[in-house]
Amino acid sequence: MAGAIWVLGESKGSDLARVSAEVATLGSALGAAAGLDVVGVVAGASPDGLAAEFARYLPLVHSLAVPEAAETAFASAVGPSLAALVEREQPAYLLVGATSDGRDIAGILSVLLGWGVIANASAILWQDGRPEVEVSILGGKLLTTSVFTGQHGIITVRPTSVTAEPLASRGSVVPVTVSPEIALPAVTVVSRVAEESEAVPIDEARVIVCAGRGVGGPEGMHLVQALANELGGTVGASRAAVDSGWIPYSQQIGQTGKTVKPRLYVGLGVSGAMQHMVGMRTSETIVAVNRDAEAPIAEVADLVVIGDLFAFVQALISALQARST
Ligand SMILES: Cc1cc2nc3c(=O)[nH]c(=O)nc-3n(C[C@H](O)[C@H](O)[C@H](O)COP(=O)(O)OP(=O)(O)OC[C@H]3O[C@@H](n4cnc5c(N)ncnc54)[C@H](O)[C@@H]3O)c2cc1C
Secondary structure, eight states, X not given: OTTOEEEEEOEETTEEOHHHHHHHHHHHHHHHHHTOOEEEEEEESSOHHHHHHHXXXXXXXXXXXXXXXXXXXXXXXXXXXXXXXXXXXXXXXXEEXXXXXXXXXXXXXXXXXXXXXXEXXXXXXXXXXXXXXXXXXXXXXXXXXXXXXXXXEEEEEOTTSSOOOOOSSOXXXXXXXXXXXXXXXXXXXXXXXXXOOOSOOGGGXXXXXXXXXXXXXXXXXXXXXXXXXXXXXXXXXXXXXXXTTSSOGGGBBSTTSBOOOOSEEEEESOOOOHHHHTTTTTOSEEEEEESOTTOGGXXXXXXXXXSOHHHHHHHHHHHHHHHHO
């Protein structure tokens, strides 16, 4: 289908990454506005299972089998085959999630295909016969709009930019093969370290209790965790809390951390620097607890509790426990 919009499906563990489902939904809306077909592509050693999952979101998914050595980094393993498939099928645009692998693949395909990349889209509209890509910059202070000067391009899309919506009926999966003429120097993965956390990953959590510098240290973090447990949520953090060594970087929210969109975000001792707010401002309900009534987080909060966070959290935990007995 020459001229189509393609969406790359990625895995997270053995499942489809949530961002891929989101990008498929965004791609479908773009395709409907443009009158273009929207096609998924999943590449890997055994892509059929993931392709079938991806077909819950798209009417047609290419399942591209690529000999993939376990110790080779994903993007360098599948990049040449994806580029060969794109050259053969001639889609117009490729959308990928702005994940570590997605960014790597966008870079590799840009070089192999000579296509431009617009990175970190928060929205894509179809205007004047081409995609118009919105990117939030300077920690969310400015929204830029970019277009490609040519007829092709790759767009990486920030997680949680849209809500994924499955199709009414599952699409079809078509196995495809290619013989790429080039091989990239393999980037070797020397070790993989699983994150030690039983909680829901922060970018998928429905409830986040976020620790800021105001939490004061490891003792305060126990209280944050206790509240998260009561609410069935995951602990997140500002960069100040991460830099202080109270919590791993994987839990950082913001410009240099993760973008989150929970149903409930509770910020404890978080001031609301623009670099933090760019990662949480689209949360459905924001509660901020801060002893400073002028803290910038109040600008985006639905409810601001002005006072000492320790007294508030202890009282809230007691109230929640009393309610459940
Ligand atoms: C390039 C760049 C990228 C960055 N990326 C990120 C990012 O991804 N994520 C991020 O979070 N930051 C990021 N930052 C850092 C950011 O600018 C802020 O420094 C950081 O977010 C501040 O964290 P904080 O709100 O926890 O701390 P502070 O700004 O120090 O705020 C602490 C708050 O706690 C309140 N407080 C203190 N004690 C109590 C108490 N007992 N009860 C109630 N309230 C109390 C204070 O009133 C204050 O508002 C970045 C900065 C730069 C330059």
